Amino acid sequence: xxxxxxxxxxxxxxxxxxxxxxxxxxxxxxxxxxxxxxxxxxxxxxxxxxxxxxxxxxxxxxxxxxxxxxxxxxxxxxxxxxxxxxxxxxxxxxxxxxxxxxxxxxxxxxxxxxxxxxxxxxxxxxxxxxxxxxxxxxxxxxxxxxxxxxxxxxxxxxxxxxxxxxxxxxxxxxxxxxxxxxxxxxxxxxxxxxxxxxxxxxxxxxxxxxxxxxxxxxxxxxxxxxxxxxxxxxxxxxxxxxxxxxxxxxxxxxxxxxxxxxxxxxxxxxxxxxxxxxxxxxxxxxxxxxxxxxxxxx
Amino acid sequence: xxxxxxxxxxxxxxxxxxxxxxxxxxxxxxxxxxxxxxxxxxxxxxxxxxxxxxxxxxxxxxxxxxxxxxxxxxxxxxxxxxxxxxxxxxxxxxxxxxxxxxxxxxxxxxxxxxxxxxxxxxxxxxxxxxxxxxxxxxxxxxxxxxxxxxxxxxxxxxxxxxxxxxxxxxxxxxxxxxxxxxxxxxxxxxxxxxxxxxxxxxxxxxxxxxxxxxxxxxxxxxxxxxxxxxxxxxxxxxxxxxxxxxxxxxxxxxxxxxxxxxxxxxxxxxxxxxxxxxxxxxxxxxxxxxxxxxxxxxxxxxxxxxxxxxxxxxxxxxxxxxxxxxxxxxxxxxxxxxxxxxxxxxxxxxxxxxxxxxxxxxxxxxxxxxxxxxxxxxxxxxxxxxxxxxxxxxxxxxxxxxxxxxxxxxxxxxxxxxxxxxxxxxxxxxxxxxxxxxxxxxxxxxxxxxxxxxxxxxxxxxxxxxxxxxxxxxxxxxxxxxxxxxxxxxxxxxxxxxxxxxxxxxxxxxxxxxxxxxxxxxxxxxxxxxxxxxxxxxxxxxxxxxxxxxxxxxxx
Numbered sequence: 001x002x003x004x005x006x007x008x009x010x011x012x013x014x015x016x017x018x019x020x021x022x023x024x025x026x027x028x029x030x031x032x033x034x035x036x037x038x039x040x041x042x043x044x045x046x047x048x049x050x051x052x053x054x055x056x057x058x059x060x061x062x063x064x065x066x067x068x069x070x071x072x073x074x075x076x077x078x079x080x081x082x083x084x085x086x087x088x089x090x091x092x093x094x095x096x097x098x099x100x101x102x103x104x105x106x107x108x109x110x111x112x113x114x115x116x117x118x119x120x121x122x123x124x125x126x127x128x129x130x131x132x133x134x135x136x137x138x139x140x141x142x143x144x145x146x147x148x149x150x151x152x153x154x155x156x157x158x159x160x161x162x163x164x165x166x167x168x169x170x171x172x173x174x175x176x177x178x179x180x181x182x183x184x185x186x187x188x189x190x191x192x193x194x195x196x197x198x199x200x201x202x203x204x205x206x207x208x209x210x211x212x213x214x215x216x217x218x219x220x221x222x223x224x225x226x227x228x229x230x231x232x233x234x235x236x237x238x239x240x241x242x243x244x245x246x247x248x249x250x251x252x253x254x255x256x257x258x259x260x261x262x263x264x265x266x267x268x269x270x271x272x273x274x275x276x277x278x279x280x281x282x283x284x285x286x287x288x289x290x291x292x293x294x295x296x297x298x
Numbered sequence: 299x300x301x302x303x304x305x306x307x308x309x310x311x312x313x314x315x316x317x318x319x320x321x322x323x324x325x326x327x328x329x330x331x332x333x334x335x336x337x338x339x340x341x342x343x344x345x346x347x348x349x350x351x352x353x354x355x356x357x358x359x360x361x362x363x364x365x366x367x368x369x370x371x372x373x374x375x376x377x378x379x380x381x382x383x384x385x386x387x388x389x390x391x392x393x394x395x396x397x398x399x400x401x402x403x404x405x406x407x408x409x410x411x412x413x414x415x416x417x418x419x420x421x422x423x424x425x426x427x428x429x430x431x432x433x434x435x436x437x438x439x440x441x442x443x444x445x446x447x448x449x450x451x452x453x454x455x456x457x458x459x460x461x462x463x464x465x466x467x468x469x470x471x472x473x474x475x476x477x478x479x480x481x482x483x484x485x486x487x488x489x490x491x492x493x494x495x496x497x498x499x500x501x502x503x504x505x506x507x508x509x510x511x512x513x514x515x516x517x518x519x520x521x522x523x524x525x526x527x528x529x530x531x532x533x534x535x536x537x538x539x540x541x542x543x544x545x546x547x548x549x550x551x552x553x554x555x556x557x558x559x560x561x562x563x564x565x566x567x568x569x570x571x572x573x574x575x576x577x578x579x580x581x582x583x584x585x586x587x588x589x590x591x592x593x594x595x596x597x598x599x600x601x602x603x604x605x606x607x608x609x610x611x612x613x614x615x616x617x618x619x620x621x622x623x624x625x626x627x628x629x630x631x632x633x634x635x636x637x638x639x640x641x642x643x644x645x646x647x648x649x650x651x652x653x654x655x656x657x658x659x660x661x662x663x664x665x666x667x668x669x670x671x672x673x674x675x676x677x678x679x680x681x682x683x684x685x686x687x688x689x690x691x692x693x694x695x696x697x698x699x700x701x702x703x704x705x706x707x708x709x710x711x712x713x714x715x716x717x718x719x720x721x722x723x724x725x726x727x728x729x730x731x732x733x734x735x736x737x738x739x740x741x742x743x744x745x746x747x748x749x750x751x752x753x754x755x756x757x758x759x760x761x762x763x764x765x766x767x768x769x770x771x772x773x774x775x776x777x778x779x780x781x782x783x784x785x786x787x788x789x790x791x792x793x794x795x796x797x798x799x800x801x802x803x804x805x806x807x808x809x810x811x812x813x814x815x816x817x818x819x820x821x822x823x824x825x826x827x828x829x830x831x832x833x834x835x836x837x838x839x840x841x842x843x844x845x846x847x848x849x850x851x852x853x854x
Contacts (some may be wrong), residue, residue: 009833010832170833
C-alpha cells in the first residue's frame with residue numbers, strides 16, 4: 001500500500017511548480033510583489049488575487065531550461081481574465097526569444113472568467129496564437145492536467161492546440177462542464193451528480209483511450225515530472241498533413257462511437273476486455289492495457 | 299388461570315384484550331393476504347383493515363434503511379378510517395413520515411432524529427398539527443417500546459422473506475430487533491416490506507412466526523450512504539486536532555475500547571492512525587476495539603493492524619464485500635454478511651473507555667447541543683455514547699486513570715469514562731461554537747419542551763479538544779476553573795477572548811489546559827501528507843478493491 005505523499009491534485013500552483021522543477025531554480029515573473037491584479041473585479045465588488053490566479057516563470061526541469069505556468073485553481077476556479085491571460089501569453093511568447101527545451105502549462109481551469117467575459121475571450125485567442133507561433137518555431141508546448149477544476153472551456157481548446165498532454169486519472173478534459181451539459185440538455189442527457197459517469201466520459205483515462213491525451217500518470221509530483229521530462233525537446237508535426245489526418249480521425253470517431261452513451265460503451269467498442277473495470281485500474285495496469293490495444297485511436 | 303379474573307371492585311376483568319384485538323385485526327387483514335404475503339396494490343387496504351384509531355405505530359427507518367414503501371402507503375390511507383395515530387419511531391427522514399400529520403392521520407410523535415425533515419417538523423409543531431412527546435435517544439426510545447410506548451403496529455424493512463415469513467434483514471439490522479421483539483411479543487401487528495421473496499432465506503434474522511404480513515415492495519428499500527466521509531475534504535486544522543487527541547488522550551490514557559462519532563474530525567483521527575500513531579509506536583496499544591458503523595475511513599487502520607474488532611449499529615453502502623472478507627474484525631453471520639444491531643452496539647459504546655464526537659454549541663459548563671434555533675433535528679446516538687455510565691465497574695487502565703483524575707484520592711476509588719468533544723472554535727458562517735448560553739434554552743421555550751434539548755451534559759464531559767488545545771475538565775476544581783479551562787481553548791471567539799490569562803496559566807501548569815507544545819505535538823507536521831488515505835480512491839486501494847463506493851463519491 002503506497003499513497004503519494006506529494007499529491008499534484010491537492011497542491012496549489014506554487015507547490016506544483018516547486019514540486020516539478022529542480023530545487024531552487026524557479027524564477028517567477030510578475031511575482032506577488034508586483035501585484036498585477038484584475039482591473040475588472042473591483043468594479044464588481046469582487047476580491048482580487050495578487051497574481052490574478054496564475055504563476056509564470058522559468059527554471060530547470062531535469063536539468064533542462066523550461067518556461068512554466070501554473071493556474072491557481074482555488075482562485076475563481078483557475079479562470080482566465082485579462083491579466084491572467086496576458087501573463088500566459090507573455091510567458092509563451094517569451095519562448096521565441098529564449099528558446100527553452102519546452103513550455104509547460106499546468107492547467108487547472110474552468111475556462112474564461114465570466115466576470116471578464118470579453119477580455120477573457122480575447123485572451124484565449126491570444127494564448128492560442130502564441131502557442132501556435134511557439135510550436136511553429138519547433139519548441140514543444142506541454143500541458144499537464146491533474147487539478148480539481150480539470151481543463152474546460154477555452155482552456156480545453158488551448159490544451160488541444162499544444163504538442164503534448166499529460167493527465168492523471170483525477171484530471172478531466174472537456175469543452176463543456178457536466179453542469180453546463182445538464183443545464184442545456186437535461187438530466188436525462190447527462191447527470192452531473194453521477195460523478196463516476198463524469199469521470200468515465202471526461203476523466204483522464206477516457207481521454208487517454210480516445211487519444212486526446214498522450215500520457216496517463218498517477219497523481220504525484222514525481223509521475224508528472226517524469227512524463228513531462230520525456231517530452232522536452234520533442235516537437236510534434238503541426239502542418240497541413242497532420243491537420244488533415246487529425247480531421248479524418250475525428251470524423252471516423254464521430255461515426256464509430258455515435259451510438260455510445262457512456263465511456264464504458266466506447267471502451268467496449270475499442271476492444272477493451274472487461275471495460276467496466278477500467279476505472280478501477282491503477283495507472284500501470286491501465287498503461288499496460290493501452291499497450292495491448294491496437295493503435296486505433298491517435 | 300384464564301383470560302379473565304376478578305378485579306378489586308368485583309367486576310370481571312378481561313386480561314386478554316390485546317390478544318383478542320390482535321386476532322380480530324389478523325382476521326380482517328387475512329382477507330387481503332395469501333398465507334402471509336400481500337400484493338403491493340393491496341397494502342393501503344391492508345393498513346386500513348389492521349390499524350385502529352389511536353394506535354401506537356412504528357415505521358422502521360434510521361439513518362440508512364427505511365421501510366419507505368410502507369411509509370408511503372400509510373400516508374395514503376383514509377383519515378376517516380385511520381386517525382389519531384401516535385407515531386413512535388426513531389427517525390423522521392422521509393416526506394411521508396410527516397405527510398401523515400399533514401393529512402390528519404397521526405397527531406402525536408415520539409422520535410430520536412429528524413435530519414432533512416427538521417424544518418418541516420418545526421413548522422408542523424407551530425401549526426399545532428403535530429404534538430411532540432419527547433426527543434429521545436435511541437436507547438431511551440427502545441426502552442420505552444418495552445415500557446409505556448409498545449407499538450400496536452410496526453412496519454419493518456428486510457432484504458428477503460420466504461413464504462413462511464422468515465426474514466433476512468441483510469447487513470443493516472439497526473432498529474429491527476427492538477421493534478420486532480416489542481411488537482411481536484405484545485400482540486402487535488408486524489408488517490415487513492422486503493426486496494424479494496425467495497424459497498429459502500440466506501439466514502433467518504427474524505423467525506416467520508413473529509411476522510404478521512409480508513409484502514414484496516415495488517423497489518428495494520431506500521438506503522443512504524450516510525457514514526462515508528471523503529478524505530479529500532479533511533483539513534489541516536482537523537489533522538492538528540487529531541494529532542492532539544492521539545497524544546493527549548489516546549496515548550495518555552491507553553484508550554483501547556472506544557466509539558467514534560461520524561464527522562470529519564474523527565475521520566481525521568482514523569486516517570492518521572497508520573501514520574502518526576504508528577510512528578509513535580501505538581499499534582496494539584490504542585483503538586483496538588470500536589463500536590461504530592463500518593465507516594470507510596476505518597479501512598487503513600484495520601488493514602494496518604490497529605483496529606482488531608468492530609461492532610456496528612448499522613451498515614454502510616459499498617462496504618458489504620469488505621466487511622464480509624474481514625470476519626475476524628466485524629460480526630458476520632454464517633452466510634458471510636454483517637449482522638449489525640443498534641442496541642448492542644450502543645450498549646458496547648456505552649461501556650467503552652471513550653466516546654469522541656462533535657457538536658454545534660458548547661456552553662461554559664460544558665453542556666453541548668446540536669439543536670439550533672430553526673431546526674429540531676434530535677441527536678441520534680451521541681447522547682448514549684457520550685454519557686458517562688456510572689454503573690460500569692471494571693478495571694481497564696484508561697477507566698481507572700480517568701477515575702483517579704476525577705476523584706484525586708477523595709472517597710471510594712471509582713473509574714470514569716472519557717467523553718470528548720472535538721470542535722473548531724468557529725463553525726460555518728463564523729458563528730462561535732462556544733457560547734455563554736445554548737440556543738437550547740430558547741428552543742425549550744418556543745416548542746414547549748420539558749427540558750432544554752442538551753446532547754451531552756457538561757458533567758458527563760471530560761475533555762474538549764479544539765484547534766487551540768485540550769481542556770481536561772477532570773482536573774478542574776469547581777465551576778470557575780471549568781469555565782476558565784473552556785475559555786482557555788476557545789480560541790478567538792468572544793468566550794475565548796474573555797479568559798482570565800492568569801488562571802488559564804495556572805490551569806495549564808496543572809494539566810487542565812494543554813496546548814500542542816505541552817502535548818509533544820509538532821504543529822508543522824499537521825498537513826494532509828499525514829493522512830493514510832487522501833481520497834476515496836485511496837480507500838479503495840487500501841481495501842484491495844473490496845470497498846465499492848457509491849457513484850457520488852467517485853472521481854475516477
